Amino acid sequence: MMKRIQMAALILLSNLFAFSGSYLYHEPPLDVRVGQDLILSAMPVSDNQVVEAQGYYRIKGNISFQEIHLQNVQATWEMKINGRALSEKGLEYCLIFKMTDGGILAFPKEDPLDQPHELNVLPMIFSNKIVDLLEPTFQQESVEVDILILSPEPDAEINPDDAVIALSLFNIPDVDSASIRLVVDGKDVTEQAEISGGIVTYIPKRFKKGIHSVQLTLSMLDGTPIKPISWTFSVLGGLVIAGNVDYRGDISARYLNEYVGENFLNVGELRGNAEVSVDFGKVKTSFRQTTRDNPYRQPLNRFSTALQFGEFLDIRMGDFYRSISPYTLDGRPVRGLSIDIDLKFVRLEVIQGQLNRKVQHLNKMNGALLLPSNPGKVDTLGQLSFTMDRTGYTFDREITLARLSIDLFSKFQMGVHIMKAKDDINSVNKDISGASFSVDSTDITVNDSLYNIAVGNYSYNSFTNAVEAVGGVINFPDKNWGGRTPEDNIVVGFDIGTVRDKKRLKLDFSWNFSMYNRDIWDGPMSLAQLDTIIDDTADGFIAQAYDADGNVSSAGIDTAQIPFD
Structure with missing residues (x-):
């Protein structure tokens, strides 16, 4: 019943705020077990x-x-994913x-194939255990329930980057x-936590090195209090080289040979990261380097x-993912520069970089040059000509956003934004x-005449010689x-x-207002x-009309008043 109410509320809000943009509603499953079919x-x-x-989907x-x-x-x-395909990994x-508009809705919203959503898969259980789990308990006094600590585990020692409370x-x-x-650590962070789908998550800006404490209190819908849960964990620091400077890093490589369908897939990948932190920043x-990368x-x-x-x-410099709004930049990878100044009550974000890398051609026949339909023509003087066309390319696309x-x-x-994205014609x-x-x-064959040009595969130079x-x-x-x-687009909005x-x-x-x-x-x-x-008269005015005697009947825009050409 509750799920139906949530779905009805979602449809209602979708109709009320349809102008606010497209999105994909998906609620990850709460209980996934080996042997039980999973429906997403x-x-x-x-x-x-x-x-x-x-x-x-894939096994982790x-x-x-x-x-x-x-x-x-x-x-x-x-x-539907067959339960026998699941693994406790x-x-x-x-x-x-x-x-239909060429857009994509995805979950996760940002880079879904490189950063897929991860689910914990529980081991297979017997039917009598399932009955025990579903049996309700009715008590009026304070109750002790099974609250699962996902991260970090009690008394765990973790790195600062792994400090996520869940x-x-x-x-x-x-x-x-x-x-x-x-x-x-004695501070109520409920407002900063994310509470949804049966999960409580808190991601701090930064945890200092040392021991930290966590406490969770809650109650049932009928007001019955639940016994609080609390635990501690430790945050490790890197190797200290100057009293207050830490550094850490790692590098990994892997090679995978998989049989997918009827083909063997060989993939090599090298990953690495490093971090240097001080009291005021880091x-x-x-x-990531992979053998799957290629210039095509x-x-x-x-x-x-x-x-x-x-x-x-x-x-941020290099490759990064940013989500500003559904009408500008919504999780697409950018290669360039991002500056984010956040003063809590005022925030300024500036992004400049590349959305698409140029691709000169595809690595196949007719992947760069081709003859379009009916390429040959004979003009009135009897001159035979063939038209070539270019294909298989992608322009550099630059983006500037604030x-x-x-x-x-x-x-x-409340916020205002402006974005300009433009293809570079000269990049191809x-x-x-x-x-x-x-x-x-x-x-x-031109005008029912078959010219003495051999059928087959040509380069541009060899076909030119054959035509000549x-x-x-x-x-x-x-x-x-x-x-x-090539395209360009300017978007302004609030x-x-x-x-x-x-x-x-x-x-x-x-x-949002788009000039596409x-x-x-x-x-x-x-x-x-x-x-x-608008009109055919070259008079220095845009859309200026004249009557039969040549007098101005409707004034237009004087091009001399436009300060640019």
Whole structure:
């Protein structure tokens, strides 16, 4: 019943705030066991239709994913994983929905294939144990329940980067989430904690070296108190080289040979990270090199460096993932520079970098050059010509984004943002040495005449020689190729939001204005082109109308008053 109420509330809020953007609603399962089939469901909330819904899963520690098509069941999409395919090692999965507008909704939202969601998988249990777990207990006095400490374990010694406090309330029926209080080192951090799906999670900005204490208090929906749980753990420091300077790092390599389907997959990967920290900040760097990276696709190798000065300044260079808004940057990888200045009540974020890396061609036949349909023509003077086309390329796409926001007492937020993304036309070369394309009989038949050009595979130079041998010429334009058009987009907008009822109710409103250009091959318009864009009169005015006697009947815009060309 509670799940139906949550689903109805979600649909209602989706209709009320549909203008606030598309998103994917998915609640990870709470109890996953070996031998029990696992059903994952998701609901895309969007004005666009789903083109394709795919699920990917793998046993924790594996590299390759298994792929499953999600099935549409009423308003949700579902995938089923056979319980015999599960392992106590854990399960990693992600969901990817392709929409009709070309966008993607995914869980996790940021880099789902590289950072899939992880589930703990419990061992198989017998049926009599399942009955014992489901048997309810009714007591009026203070009760002692099974609260599972996920991280860190009692008396554990951990590194600062692993300092995540997490508890599971799966085994507590009818817990009152409003009664939950989390106290760390004597400080109530409930407002900063995330409480959802039966999990209490708190990620601190930084834990100092030493012993730390955690206490959780809560009660049932009927008011019955639950015995508090408390424990301690220790945070280790790195090797001290100057009294207050710590450093640490690691490097790992692995090679995997897997049989997937009917093919063998050989993958090598090298990872590493290092960190140097002082009292006022730290420097972190990491890298990943994989044999799957190649110049014919977007990069899979990663290298990043982060400089953090307390909680107020975060500078990232190299590869990073940022989520600003669904209409600008929403979890896509960026290679460049990010500056985040957070003064608690005022925050400034600036991002400049590369969204897409240039790809000159695909590593296959017709992957760079090709003959389009009906490439041959004979003009009125009898001159034979063939038109070449360019394909298989991707432009460098640069992004510049800035956002200024305010946060009042963690209750009210407001922000404004502007983004510009543009393809670099000059990043793709016209001439590709070694590129080959196929020529068949239909390509060399012009006006029902078959020219003496051999059918087969050609390079650009060899085909030029063959065409010239029959008295023809090659036309190869410098732009307006058929592969894809360069684009640019400028987005400006603002958003406001508020949180109520102890973070259980969140209201957001967002307004965005996009100036999207699908084809910038010819660049911006000149003033002379603007003069005749609406009317045909080159008079120095835009959209100025005249009557039959040549007098101005409707004044236009004087191009001389436009301060740029």
